[in-house]
Amino acid sequence: MKLETTVGVLTETLDEWFPKRLAASWDNTGLLIGSKKNKVEKILACLTVTFDVCAEATAWGADLIISHHPLMFKPIQQITDESPEGLILQKLCRHGVALYSPHTSHDGCLGGINDQLADLIGMTGLRPLFPAMSPRSVKLVTFVPSSHLGEISRELFAAGGGQIGKYSGCSFHGEGVGTFFGEDGTNPVIGTAGNAETVSEHRLEIVFPSQKIHEAISRLKKVHPYEEPAFDIYPLDPTPSREGNGRIGRLNSPTILGQLSQRIAKLAPSELIQSIGHDFLPVTTVAIGCGASGEWVKVAKDQHADLFITGEMRYHDMLWAHQAGMAAIVLGHHSSESFAMKTMVTRLKGKFPETLIRNTSQDHVPMHWYGKQELFTTAE
Numbered sequence: 001m002k003l004e005t006t007v008g009v010l011t012e013t014l015d016e017w018f019p020k021r022l023a024a025s026w027d028n029t030g031l032l033i034g035s036k037k038n039k040v041e042k043i044l045a046c047l048t049v050t051f052d053v054c055a056e057a058t059a060w061g062a063d064l065i066i067s068h069h070p071l072m073f074k075p076i077q078q079i080t081d082e083s084p085e086g087l088i089l090q091k092l093c094r095h096g097v098a099l100y101s102p103h104t105s106h107d108g109c110l111g112g113i114n115d116q117l118a119d120l121i122g123m124t125g126l127r128p129l130f131p132a133m134s135p136r137s138v139k140l141v142t143f144v145p146s147s148h149l150g151e152i153s154r155e156l157f158a159a160g161g162g163q164i165g166k167y168s169g170c171s172f173h174g175e176g177v178g179t180f181f182g183e184d185g186t187n188p189v190i191g192t193a194g195n196a197e198t199v200s201e202h203r204l205e206i207v208f209p210s211q212k213i214h215e216a217i218s219r220l221k222k223v224h225p226y227e228e229p230a231f232d233i234y235p236l237d238p239t240p241s242r243e244g245n246g247r248i249g250r251l252n253s254p255t256i257l258g259q260l261s262q263r264i265a266k267l268a269p270s271e272l273i274q275s276i277g278h279d280f281l282p283v284t285t286v287a288i289g290c291g292a293s294g295e296w297v298k299v300a301k302d303q304h305a306d307l308f309i310t311g312e313m314r315y316h317d318m319l320w321a322h323q324a325g326m327a328a329i330v331l332g333h334h335s336s337e338s339f340a341m342k343t344m345v346t347r348l349k350g351k352f353p354e355t356l357i358r359n360t361s362q363d364h365v366p367m368h369w370y371g372k373q374e375l376f377t378t379a380e
Contacts, residue, residue, distance in 0.1 A: 005355050007064060007098045008036030010043070013351060014066070018102035018109050022132055022243055027104045028070040033089070034098025040064050043357040045345050047338045049099065052362035054088045058095045065092070066344065068337060070101040106340065107245070108132065110166070113290045113340040114247040120267055120339070121260075121286065121309070122252040129246030129287055129299055133238040136210040142220060142231040143178055143201045145190065152223055153204065159219045160212035165242070172205040178230075189225045207236070246296055248287040248303055257281040257307065257327050264309070268335040272369045276318050277327030283307045290336040294318075301326045311336030334365045 011031050023029040044062040046053045048069045057065050071085060080086045092099060107113050108128070118126055140161065144152050153171055156162070162170040178201040182193035191197035208216050213233060220229060251260075258279030265273050287300030287308045294313030301308075301324055308326065311333040321328045341359055348357050 005040050005352055007034050007038045007040055010040055014100055018105035022105045022108045024104040028073055029101055029103050029105050032099045032101055033092055044360055045341045046360040046363045047341055053360050054091055056360055056362045057097055062097055064098045067101050070103055107290055109243055113337055114288050116340050117288050117290055118247050123249040124252055126247045126249040128244030129248050130244050131240040132244035134241040136238055137207050137236045138210050138213050139205055139207050139234040140216055141205050143203055145201055148225050149202050155219050155223045156206050156216055159216040161206040161208045161216055173202045176203055246289040248305055250285050254284040257283055261329055268331050274330035276322050281327050291333055297321050
């Protein structure tokens with residue numbers, strides 16, 4: 001029987017893709033409106049929920065909006081028609097439209113916005129500017145006869161064990177010898193009660209997220225052939241992970257700032273980007289912070305980046321970068337993130353093929369640019 005696609009099912013998947021532990025302390029991520037019990041047949045994705053996006057969602061009959069930016073950043077004390085947020089919230093609730101926002105969890109996760117931006121630019125050897133700590137995990141060690149090693153391993157993997165980075169099914173096992181003495185009333189699978197027994201066994205080790213260890217133990221007891229399976233649980237210290245805020249890495253092909261700026265401008269949805277620094281400045285190491293991350297330029301400099309790319313940067317941060325000999329490219333907030341929503345829609349369609357999922361047609365930059373753009377030339 002096929003599992004019905006509900007808000008709860010979608011939320012579980014999205015929470016797995018965009019872990020809340022990666023969200024900034026000031027952020028508001030996850031399911032913001034709606035009941036997890038409600039069925040989802042149509043999903044609309046957008047960067048930001050605006051009046052136009054809200055109108056499109058309700059006219060189309062969307063059951064869920066996935067918006068990168070949260071509609072409510074801070075606690076709201078009134079939901080009235082005297083604010084844009086209040087009007088949108090009222091309309092979404094009237095039409096039963098749920099709202100989910102991953103925001104900074106989407107920025108910093110593996111394969112998230114910063115990783116995608118780095119891929120578009122052509123970077124390698126990526127690491128976070130601000131590494132997140134890995135989620136708390138434990139190691140489960142148990143002892144099983146050879147005949148049940150495969151079955152128990154598969155059951156523990158199904159319980160969420162054995163995931164290390166992008167690798168699954170990870171475990172270690174080695175042969176050894178176990179001993180036991182079954183007292184009266186026992187019924188050992190191997191040997192007989194009342195005798196001291198020696199058994200050939202495998203020591204099986206598998207890592208689990210700490211929140212899944214109780215389910216793992218329950219499954220272990222169900223499939224283990226022994227009446228009293230032995231197991232140990234070792235807590236593991238968290239370590240810096242490949243997830244976190246920002247990215248830094250090297251260009252596949254070193255270039256100069258002017259040429260890279262022109263290439264990036266062609267990728268950006270808007271017609272103009274800002275470039276800070278001399279056109280002929282060599283660029284090899286690049287740091288990235290999508291959205292409003294301009295203040296990270298000093299951290300990028302400290303980590304020996306030649307160039308910092310972001311969505312927004314204040315004037316004084318630009319001035320500091322220029323005087324420090326640090327190049328910067330400012331894409332605009334929308335341009336630095338909007339492309340990732342298309343990637344998310346493609347991924348969701350692969351996971352939920354029977355659900356109608358599309359990007360909004362109403363998510364636009366709310367400003368226009370005037371003036372003449374200076375074109376880079378190699379002429380001196």
